[in-house]
Amino acid sequence: MPDAATVTPITTDTSLTRLAEATDTTFVLALFTTLSGKPCAKLVPAAALGQLEADGAGFAGYAAGMMGQQPRDPDLVARPDLASFTPVPFLRPGLALVHCTPYVAGEPWPFAPRAILQRTLERAAERGFTVNVGAEVEYFLVDRDTDGTLGTADRADVSRQPCYDARDVTRMYDHLTEVSAAMNALGWGNYASDHEDANGQFEQNFDYADALTTADRVITARYLLSVIAEKRGMTATFMPKPFADRTGSGMHLHLSLWRAGEPLFPGAGDTHGLGLSPIAYAFLAGLLDHACGLQAVIAPTVNSYKRTGATTTSSGATWSPRYATYGGNDRTHYLRVPDHNRIELRGADGSANPYLAAAAAIAAGLDGIDRGLTPGRPGEGGDRMLPMTLVHAADALDADPVLTAALDIAGPGVAAYFTERKREEFFTWHNTVSAWEIDHYLTAF
Structure with missing residues (x-):
């Protein structure tokens, strides 16, 4: 682990890359749930976290399950909420997860459970x-x-x-x-x-x-x-x-x-x-x-x-x-x-x-x-x-x-x-x- 003087506190004004560096994270599960509650994720290496934060992670919504999509529909793009960044090295060394809100065509996807709660x-x-x-x-x-x-x-x-x-x-x-x-x-x-x-x-x-x-x-x-x-x-x-x-x-x-x-x-x-x-x-x-x-x-x-x-x-x-x-x-x-x-x-x-x-x-x-x-x-x-x-x-x-x-x-x-x-x-x-x-x-x- 880096010494205490070099650890970056987990705050919302930082970046996923810095959070990963501060916690010795090497891979991150970018995670969202379907309406049925199924957890869906992509495993993102630390080197690609800048891309995840900038562009999100793409998913075929119909394949994921109960997400209000058909095979012809455009990708769900899961955008991470940095405040939810959670290192879980006790499961696998270097592993973390971050909860995401799915978007489609740049807008929050109405069928995304997390978006529904956020609006509520x-x-x-x-x-x-x-x-x-x-x-x-x-x-x-x-x-x-x-x-x-x-x-x-x-x-x-x-x-x-x-x-x-x-x-x-x-x-x-x-x-x-x-x-x-x-x-x-x-x-x-x-x-x-x-x-x-x-x-x-x-x-x-x-x-x-x-x-x-x-x-x-x-x-x-x-x-x-x-x-x-x-x-x-x-x-x-x-x-x-x-x-x-x-x-x-x-x-x-x-x-x-x-x-x-x-x-x-x-x-x-x-x-x-x-x-x-x-x-x-x-x-x-x-x-x-x-x-x-x-x-x-x-x-x-x-x-x-x-x-x-x-x-x-x-x-x-x-x-x-x-x-x-x-x-x-x-x-x-x-x-x-x-x-x-x-x-x-x-x-x-x-x-x-x-x-x-x-x-x-x-x-x-x-x-x-x-x-x-x-x-x-x-x-x-x-x-x-x-x-x-x-x-x-x-x-x-x-x-x-x-x-x-x-x-x-x-x-x-x-x-x-x-x-x-x-x-x-x-x-x-x-x-x-x-x-x-x-x-x-x-x-x-």
């Missing part, structure tokens, strides 16, 4: 708001037998109620501590690693930040977890419900509004007793009002609805909401208020694109403020059931002008494209014949 935050800033977000990234560590059967990577992790079990945590000590050290090396402030409610399920918490930074970190965290797990012959999966009889994986979002560095959610003397301000209750009411359409964005897969539709699990609780309700420090609700500083949105799961999830949730909350909505008393709204399937959620999103406008904030057509692709996903699954159908119908008639 600009709209919030026009109201004088800064949005902070914390994210809980839950995941399973699994492997597959030779016959393809999915199993828990730690085959000794078999107890009926494994949550917080010190023995299960200790057996995964090497993995958990390597992830923790990586997060802390990046300055994320990992403050806990724990075994979650299902066999093979874990979570590693890190500090909240502004919404864009947190979304970048969720994508980075998934990448880190995947690579670190693979080193030990395991697969880290963020699939919401990989096991039918176990609790699913959420990606709970903790949301708060700030103005001029001061939090806006705390409030004294409110009639609902949760310590929230009127603006917090209006934001919360907006989330409840748009919950059904919001689910299509924050729980965007067929498998998502095996999680929120579950009625029981082997541990005795699903820990996932079925109704659009809110309450205090009560994990049975769609919106939990653990303290007066934040609102926890528990409907999001591990398949959610963090940029889209944050953008849609913020838009819903801001609509509640704009309309002066009130949520009713805690626990009310128990008859307002969340969508039962992805196609129901897509229909609800289609019928929600606030959320469709949120997806179209960087340009038209994104919401219609997103819902169309989600319906296709549902019917592709629906058209497959499952083992359950064979078992139930083969000789039933």
Whole structure:
């Protein structure tokens, strides 16, 4: 490493080349995500970073996946955000990554999730708001037998109620501590690693930040977890419900509004007793009002609805909401208020694109403020059931002008494209014949 006197601080007024020199970086992953959350990247050598910064990295958008392009369309050009430059030498010596915003023909591409969140935050800033977000990234560590059967990577992790079990945590000590050290090396402030409610399920918490930074970190965290797990012959999966009889994986979002560095959610003397301000209750009411359409964005897969539709699990609780309700420090609700500083949105799961999830949730909350909505008393709204399937959620999103406008904030057509692709996903699954159908119908008639 260069000595301290020659290290260039990471600031936004420097260049990628200087950042690479200051951190002994030899290769950089120029990374963006598709609407489905797939991380896409090109590996750029340090000698070509000037070209990356000047011209961006070109991608065939249709080949990348769900990016609103056809084979005939011009390149997506991923332009790096220097503030997101992240050295990850603990994965590979000399490696770093930088999050990028895709452009087409010199303009931000409307179908780029990062651009959608950036525009949403600009709209919030026009109201004088800064949005902070914390994210809980839950995941399973699994492997597959030779016959393809999915199993828990730690085959000794078999107890009926494994949550917080010190023995299960200790057996995964090497993995958990390597992830923790990586997060802390990046300055994320990992403050806990724990075994979650299902066999093979874990979570590693890190500090909240502004919404864009947190979304970048969720994508980075998934990448880190995947690579670190693979080193030990395991697969880290963020699939919401990989096991039918176990609790699913959420990606709970903790949301708060700030103005001029001061939090806006705390409030004294409110009639609902949760310590929230009127603006917090209006934001919360907006989330409840748009919950059904919001689910299509924050729980965007067929498998998502095996999680929120579950009625029981082997541990005795699903820990996932079925109704659009809110309450205090009560994990049975769609919106939990653990303290007066934040609102926890528990409907999001591990398949959610963090940029889209944050953008849609913020838009819903801001609509509640704009309309002066009130949520009713805690626990009310128990008859307002969340969508039962992805196609129901897509229909609800289609019928929600606030959320469709949120997806179209960087340009038209994104919401219609997103819902169309989600319906296709549902019917592709629906058209497959499952083992359950064979078992139930083969000789039933």
